Amino acid sequence: MLITCPYCGPRDVIEFTYQGDGNRERPQPASQDLDAWNAYVYDRLNPAGDHNEIWQHSGGCRAHLRVVRNTITHEILSTAFARGGHKAEGRS
Amino acid sequence: MSPRRTETGGCIDRLRTIRFTFDGAPYTGHIGDTLASALLANGVTLFGRSFKYHRPRGLLAAGVEEPNALVTVLRGEVREPNIPATMVEIYDGLVAVSQNRTPSLTWDIGAINQLGGKILSAGFYYKTFMGPVFGPLKGTRFWMFCEHFIRRAAGLGKAGTAPDPARYERMNAFCDVLVVGSGPAGLMAAKAAADQGARVILADLEAHFGGSANWSGETIDGMPAVDWAQRMAAQLAGNDNVRLLPRTTVWGYYDGNTLAALERVTDHKEVAAKGEPRQRYWAIRAGTVVLATGSFERPLVFPDNDRPGVMLAHAAERYVNEYGVLPGQRVALFTNNDSAYRSAVALKEAGAAVVAIIDVRSDVTNEMRRLASDAEAELLAGHAVVATEGGKALTGLKVQRFDAMSGSLSGDERSIHADSLLMSGGWSPTIHLASQAGAKAEWDPARQAFLPPKPTQRWIGAGAFTGSFSTAEAIAEGRAAGLQAAGGTASSGPLPVVEAAPGDSDPAPVFEIRAKGKSFVDFQHDVTAEDVRLAHREGFVSVEHLKRYTTLGMATDQGKNSNVPGLAIMAEALGKPIPEVGTTRFRPPYTAVSIGSLAAERFGDLKPERLTPMHDWHIANGARMYSAGLWYRPMIYGLPGETVEQAYVREARATRDSAGIVDVSTLGKIAVQGPDAAEFLDRVYTNMFSTLAVGKARYGLMLREDGLAFDDGTTWRLGEQEFLMTTTTANAGKVMQHLEYFLDVIWPELKVTVTSVTDEWAGAAIGGPNARAILAACVTGTAVDNATLPFMGIVHGRIAGVPVMICRLSFSGEMAFEVYSGAGYGTRVWEALIEAGKPFGLVTYGLEALGTMRIEKGHVTGAEIDGRTTARDLHLDWMLSKKKPFIGSAMMDREGLIAPDRLELVGLIALDNRALNGGGHIVEELDEANPHDSLGHITACCYSPALGKYIALALVKGGKARHGTRAFVSDPLRNRFGPVEIVSSHFYDPDGSRMHG
């Protein structure tokens, strides 16, 4: 599996660390909505198909990336910096 | 020259003789021979004993799919089992032995298994190894005794036990076009892609490029196909943008067009050249893959089709044309398609007598009739072979009239005298890599074969792989595939012209001749047609279940010959068409792969070693080291004759009496800098850091998002916008990733950078009543008195001329200081401190004493912050700020995390004055025979010199409420039972008067 880091280019998956489901929405820090916190910490979609994920380029520039990956074919559909900005197209 | 060797022809060098041994007997062969062709030339027909029944077996094939002739190759002490003799290139001094026979190949006592054929049928292992459930042998040792022999008898070669001295290599390769297979299709594809300027890799598992061109006897562009192939390969070798990989099996097709290949670099050499590895593992990332992997000829299933002398038709053609070896003198052929007629002609031309061609089809074309007469063979159309005769070698066969529509036999049996029977059951494209790449193969009724699926990755098929079995089609498809793969469209002139024997490889849909006797489907695993039907009768309807129950296709050849016949027999039993029965997915590896090649250079201890700047000093001064994660840290600085306990007790006592020093360089250190650094720390830690004054440090606690405790440590405010965070040694990496995640993903608006500076700083902690006096004796540039350096204060100064940063904080509970300097000067500062401490009797102490003093103080570490405990469980609730939200604040008060029966941190004192053990359980009632109702467990323990007792920290239900009560330790694993008193975890100096001074 290759992930295209917007800084570093296409790199082997071995350089990356999976940092969880990219669909999680963190409630406002002061929120007391326990259901929302519970959903954020525990609820996962686990789809068979396209999936939003966070990967850290831990063996490279250490940036966190938003990656859309097909969980069946492992095809990377897109990658982008998690903090926003430049977006790199995945290899089809 | 041996009797079976032809006078001319083939790719062998008759002038160069090679000597080798097989089962201890000396043989000769020629350069270009495989072990199979050389032995066949020497008249050897018996190559092995079958897996289950120990039946004599000879060569079935000539290539990688060979199921019978598996040998073990010995090199010195190293034995490599289960290699097809067809894939072993001979060299001077080669030592090979046959397998699965006791005591010898020709006289094998295991062959008695043949008499027990009924017992060893499908599902045998499942059924019998349970042992008889009734009858006189039920539950007796007799069955265990039998099992031992049955298991030993049913096996392949034995692996060696000697360490493998060979070197293996791993290579990463990148190319625009990877061509797998170098037959006419592959050669054309590689040439077309290379001509477009693409970076091309051409891999073939054989020693010589050319594939079928090496033995087809066809003519391409007016020259023998083998010469054409050599010329093409030579042209490719001259291109800078082409890498040729002979003897290289592409065995795995993975995500992202990554393929794995194994190059056998020196297996065919007597002695490897300097620097050459034995094998090379290639990880190839290809833009596009051209799959030109050809096809396999299928055996026909009929009684005793496994007798030595029964061989695939194309294999015989190959032995004749490529190796100059005749598999027999009197040859009969048995086929369901046209391709065997060409084989008959080839055998005839090489000097064999072709006595008969038995064709299951009654309507044979005139073209084929002409080929039969060219071969001077009697054509028996509408006939089938119903038996073979002979012992360890074929002597004859029996045929009967056969109706291909109904499968019925009729008329009298007729005997034919022959020493070789060549069969062709049609052809199966070698779709393994395409199947590995994803998607399911599709059944083609015309070709009676599974064709490759639609690509789910970037590959293009060409030649027999796609079901286009003629060389002319292969050449056209190969060039088109190469062009397309390289992104080219230009037609490059006329295609090479092929002259080939006529014929249509589409077979009649006949897979099995049902007559009395054992008809083998999977030769390597000894699975018969009757086994498949038995599996069906016993209720196995899924092809996957069939496979597991009969073990069909599960041997080392992975059913390269047997998959389609097995499926066809299953389909017939089920009364379903083949596509409805389905096929199994192929998985890597395509052929056996050595473990050594996968490991390549990566063997032995692969952990990096992290050493502190003072490591050499510790070693030179008698430290006994132990590994903590990747780090090496002093455990004790033992004196001669001291036990570990005596050493740490001495070190801890000396520290509390005067002063001690310990290397703390391993603590995680993270520089947190930027305008929002303080705000960030307020969110990350449970307590406040924005209120911390510059030049002061504070102890901080982090939680995880789920509200459980994560890590603790002190963080120093070095400037308005600059902090130095310390973490526990074990969690340094995790904390760093945690901080990076929140800054990058959750709060990108915060202007903060975090940098790991663990390796930039050397740290020494010096503590004890005389610690301050020692510092005063060696520190310049700053005072260290209570006013200048109060508890949690930070000063900058110099020691031995080296700039240092000193923070007054305590883990030992004594008046203590952490002295940080640049890592390169760590030893210099450390030695200066040791020197200054001499008048005070300063001791160096290790992790054991450090642990002892922290247990005496009740400080928590990873043993207590174990991923299950909350801040409240550890009595750290005083650190949970109510003034701000922080990571984990919303989740930490959930019902289960504040329940009254949670395990809480307590102290224990052993009332029987014996050592306690980590992991021992705490119970209210002692019941050594039947331990029950654990209240919790011990997390850390030691002998406390300060208390003169064996003490421990523990996590116990009820916690504080049990202080002052008695309980028991129950540790059945180590047989340690005894009374303890539950006390506060703050054993020593609970009000902190010593460290506050």
Ligand SMILES: [Zn+2]
């Ligand atoms: Zn990167």
